[in-house]
Amino acid sequence: MKRNKRSNHETHTIDEPMELLPFLLSVMENRSRNSVKSILTRGQVSVDDDLTTKHNYQLKPGQTVMILKNKVAAKVNKMIGLSIIHEDKDIIVINKDAGLLSIASAKEKDLTAHSQLMDYVRIANPKNRIFVVHRLDRDTSGVMVFAKNEKVKRTLQDNWKRIVKERTYTAIVDGTVKKPEGTITSWLKESSTLVMYSSPKEGDGLRAVTHYQKQLSNKHFSLLKVNLETGRKNQIRVHMNDIGHPVVGDKKYGSNTNAIGRLGLHASVLAFEHPGTGKLLRFEADVPDSFMRKFK
Structure with missing residues (x-):
């Protein structure tokens, strides 16, 4: 395990699989268990730049854990x-x-x-x-x-529907998506257990339309560019499950894998007319490295 200490944080590179809390306890031997749990709960720990507060987060070799040392460090950041x-x-x-x-x-x-x-x-x-x-x-x-x-x-x-000109997500999904592109249309409803599901019957729920394009794929996963025509609750997650390729890590909607240690869904682009000036603005967030590593 490699360790790098700086004035406001320290980083560790993981050598072997283990859960996050036991790992933190092992590298912060001078702190009590409650103190380490508090550091985790306060959001001072991230894995590969993704914040996590889950005690049982499963670490994998090659991942980087960053720990903000204290509240002062949090303020600095x-x-x-x-x-x-x-x-x-x-x-x-x-x-x-x-x-x-x-x-x-x-x-x-x-x-x-x-x-x-x-x-x-x-x-x-x-x-x-x-x-x-x-x-x-x-x-x-x-x-x-x-x-x-x-x-x-x-x-x-x-005016959301009118002023938003582009809303693009990147999704890593289970399996090899055969079609290079496609459109999924259904009517979404919510169950008594707060799970969204599709109805093929017109008008039986809220109409949801999702467009996708395949960017990369292998025998295990596919990377999709997803554009929303409508913005319903859990829309992408439901629709990916509908076509037999649930979003990676999405146990709620059909995935049996947790290959990247998180949900494989990322809001890549949002473009809209500024509410004050009317000027078209476009903002982009790079696709996480954890997504791309599955295709190298």
Whole structure:
């Protein structure tokens, strides 16, 4: 195991498979178990640049674990699990890591993109606020936009379909997708257990349309470029399962693999008309290395 210590963090390269919490306990022998668990829960640990708080995260040889040493280090790094791509007086656009909640849920009050951005804008003025425009699932990485006032939030949400010109995801899915491209159309409904599913019957649910193009494939996986014509809850995940190629790591929607240690879904591109200026903006977040390594 290689170790690299810097003033505000340390990194370790993994030599053998093991779960994250036992690994952290082994490299931080001078800390109590509770202290190490707190470091993990606070979001001070990332694996291959993806923040994770899961004690049982399965580490694999070659992965890099980064540990922020303390709260001071967190402040130096400003925000954990996200980076700001663009900011102006109306909006903030970020690249969110897998593992970070977009916003707190009723059951989970952990570190979120929303809470960190709220703290960030309040450095300048304690009255400043951040407003959620749309969300990414916790385990989905990529481009997100937040509004800096309620008027901009309403403008974006009320006109989302008209002003968004491109919404592209990259998905790594199980198996070899045969067709070079395709379109999936169904009507999505939610079960009593909060699982989305497709109905082929017209009007039986919310209409969902997903377009995909195959970028790379081998006998185990396929890398797809996915464009959303509609933006329904869990739409890509349901539709990939519908065609027999569930998103890697997506146990909820049919995958039996966890080949990259996370959900294989990334919001690559978001292009939209600026709510204030009307100018077309396009933001892109690079496809994670963990996706591409499966095709080398």
